[in-house]
Amino acid sequence: xxxxxxxxxxxxxxxxxxxxxxxxxxxxxxxxxxxxxxxxxxxxxxxxxxxxxxxxxxxxxxxxxxxxxxxxxxxxxxxxxxxxxxxxxxxxxxxxxxxxxxxxxxxxxxxxxxxxxxxxxxxxxxxxxxxxxxxxxxxxxxxxxxxxxxxxxxxxxxxxxxxxxxxxxxxxxxxxxxxxxxxxxxxxxxxxxxxxxxxxxxxxxxxxxxxxxxxxxxxxxxxxxxxxxxxxxxxxxxxxxxxxxxxxxxxxxxxxxxxxxxxxxxxxxxxxxxxxxxxxxxxxxxxxxxxxxxxxxxxxxxxxxxxxxxx
Amino acid sequence: xxxxxxxxxxxxxxxxxxxxxxxxxxxxxxxxxxxxxxxxxxxxxxxxxxxxxxxxxxxxxxxxxxxxxxxxxxxxxxxxxxxxxxxxxxxxxxxxxxxxxxxxxxxxxxxxxxxxxxxxxxxxxxxxxxxxxxxxxxxxxxxxxxxxxxxxxxxxxxxxxxxxxxxxxxxxxxxxxxxxxxxxxxxxxxxxxxxxxxxxxxxxxxxxxxxxxxxxxxxxxxxxxxxxxxxxxxxxxxxxxxxxxxxxx
Numbered sequence: 001x002x003x004x005x006x007x008x009x010x011x012x013x014x015x016x017x018x019x020x021x022x023x024x025x026x027x028x029x030x031x032x033x034x035x036x037x038x039x040x041x042x043x044x045x046x047x048x049x050x051x052x053x054x055x056x057x058x059x060x061x062x063x064x065x066x067x068x069x070x071x072x073x074x075x076x077x078x079x080x081x082x083x084x085x086x087x088x089x090x091x092x093x094x095x096x097x098x099x100x101x102x103x104x105x106x107x108x109x110x111x112x113x114x115x116x117x118x119x120x121x122x123x124x125x126x127x128x129x130x131x132x133x134x135x136x137x138x139x140x141x142x143x144x145x146x147x148x149x150x151x152x153x154x155x156x157x158x159x160x161x162x163x164x165x166x167x168x169x170x171x172x173x174x175x176x177x178x179x180x181x182x183x184x185x186x187x188x189x190x191x192x193x194x195x196x197x198x199x200x201x202x203x204x205x206x207x208x209x210x211x212x213x214x215x216x217x218x219x220x221x222x223x224x225x226x227x228x229x230x231x232x233x234x235x236x237x238x239x240x241x242x243x244x245x246x247x248x249x250x251x252x253x254x255x256x257x258x259x260x261x262x263x264x265x266x267x268x269x270x271x272x273x274x275x276x277x278x279x280x281x282x283x284x285x286x287x288x289x290x291x292x293x294x295x296x297x298x299x300x301x302x303x304x305x306x307x308x309x310x311x
Numbered sequence: 312x313x314x315x316x317x318x319x320x321x322x323x324x325x326x327x328x329x330x331x332x333x334x335x336x337x338x339x340x341x342x343x344x345x346x347x348x349x350x351x352x353x354x355x356x357x358x359x360x361x362x363x364x365x366x367x368x369x370x371x372x373x374x375x376x377x378x379x380x381x382x383x384x385x386x387x388x389x390x391x392x393x394x395x396x397x398x399x400x401x402x403x404x405x406x407x408x409x410x411x412x413x414x415x416x417x418x419x420x421x422x423x424x425x426x427x428x429x430x431x432x433x434x435x436x437x438x439x440x441x442x443x444x445x446x447x448x449x450x451x452x453x454x455x456x457x458x459x460x461x462x463x464x465x466x467x468x469x470x471x472x473x474x475x476x477x478x479x480x481x482x483x484x485x486x487x488x489x490x491x492x493x494x495x496x497x498x499x500x501x502x503x504x505x506x507x508x509x510x511x512x513x514x515x516x517x518x519x520x521x522x523x524x525x526x527x528x529x530x531x532x533x534x535x536x537x538x539x540x541x542x543x544x545x546x547x548x549x550x551x552x553x554x555x556x557x558x559x560x
Contacts, residue, residue, distance in 0.1 A: 014518065015516060015518050015519050016518055016519075016521065017368060017370070017518070017519065017520055017521030018349070018351040018352055018354075018521075019351075020357065020358055020521055021358075021428060022427075022428055022521060022522070022523050023423065023425065023426065023427070023523070024422045024423055024425065024429075024430070024431055025423065026419070026422065026423040027419045027422050027423075027431075027432055028419060044547075045547065048547060048548060048551045049551055051551075052551050052552060052554075052555045053555070055555075056555050058555075084416065084417065084418060085417060085437055089416045089417065089418070092397055092414075092416050093396050093416065093418070095397060095398070096396070096397065096398045098395075098396060098398070100393040100394065100530055101393065101395060101396045101420070102394070102533075102536075103394065103396040103418060103420045104396035104397075107396060141548070141551075145544040145545075145547045145548050146544060148544070148547055149540040149541075149543045149544045149547065150540060152539075152540055152543065153533075153536045153537060153540045156532075156536050157424070157529055157532075157533055157536055158394075158420075158423040158424050158529055159390065159423060159424060159425060159426040159428075159526075159527075159529050160423045163423075164532075167532060167535070167536045167539060168539050171539050171540040171542070171543030171544075172542075172543045172546065174543070175543040175544065175546060175547040175550075178547065179547060179550055179551065183554075197554040197555045198554075200553075201550070201551065201554045204553070204554060205550070208546075208550065282423075286423060289518070292523055293518045293523065293524060296523055296524040296525035296526070297516075297518065297524045297525070299524075299525050300524050300525045305502065305503070305525050306502065306503030306525050306526070306527040306531075307501050307502065307503060308388055308502075308503060308504070308505050308528060308531050
């Protein structure tokens, strides 16, 4: 990459075993895993917005948010099951609860969140049990914020350098992106009179996503390189352009159906690019032994090797 | 609980015969993983994986060969075991780490979690596999197949404390003989994985053999990760609330 070569981290001298990877790359598939991450985020933030809409008495917005939260959780579960291979394998996830496994915590979160959004939608569609439906709608606000952020821990709790070192920024990147995604979906499906909070969410979420993504790439130094290079770099740059454009458009799209649609689609495409980009950056950082070896070698040479205190 | 056992692999006397790789495959009925000519070294196995539970690395250097039989480290704090969502991975009475293949879900989470890149998922059956330290042989009072088959005693099996003493003595002797580059890898209970159940005597830096120089158990930072995620969840809730407050008519 010719541009800003002098600002790049210099190529560190390091040794490896014939350039072979030290850690195994994540084996999760495309589009299953990135699609699940996007849909989970969308569903989670939509759940939170359903709760807020209920508490502030915006019926149409709440209905749209209940629908989006349920659709996101349902479609996300389909992608997750496709990733695992067959439905029984998702149920098998619920045979234990392990706090040390973000995937176990996530499986229970997804099960709870899907159940709550299902009750909320079922009640809204049939008109039955309105009290249960309302309670589930508010409760999905709590399960929703967990749903939108646990996936960041899922990625960070690995030996994949670009993910593990991004453990502070990834939750904010994902929650910002989730808020933008839900805002985009809801401003497209809610009458204009009640869609103002959705437009605000789309704009605010987009800004949070851009800021967290920028911090992620900058703070990580050498290990942040995979987010800037190759296919991951292209996806992350596309995400930034789409998210920024969509977010700005959301602030002025109030009166125009066409601009709202354009904004919503741009934000959605940006959020998908973020998820595909993060997965790709993780793969690239695991495949190149430099990102595993160099930071560890620097720790050892500086006399500060890792330890596991208090365990 | 039985005494903690493990491997001490002394690479200074490894001759690269691959008897360990073959014995492991034979005993554990591990499938063929294909013959690949990598055009980089004499190593046609490449790395540890779902069907390679012992892997002999060949490092060609000016004036010498380095050979090293790599294996699952059976960490004191095992990331694969921590992150497994189904409980398929468990710690045995010998303090080793084993996958129960009838419980494994094939979610693949253990694969990127391992800081050594050991465990992997098999393409054909979709489940995760790795060295069991011959759990079945241990229960029968026998030593693991690789250690039994090693003709030079480069792979030594036994109680971990005893192996550590033996390894210290071996390093001292090599240093006295002028082999100053000899060093132990993974034996310290103070390292990033709390010490490994399989440790090594190396003649060069770990990364030369494809090992991480300073691995950390993935889940060491998990409480901090949950806190950061909690902060992001609160920020999301606050963000949603702000969107509704600011747009109130």
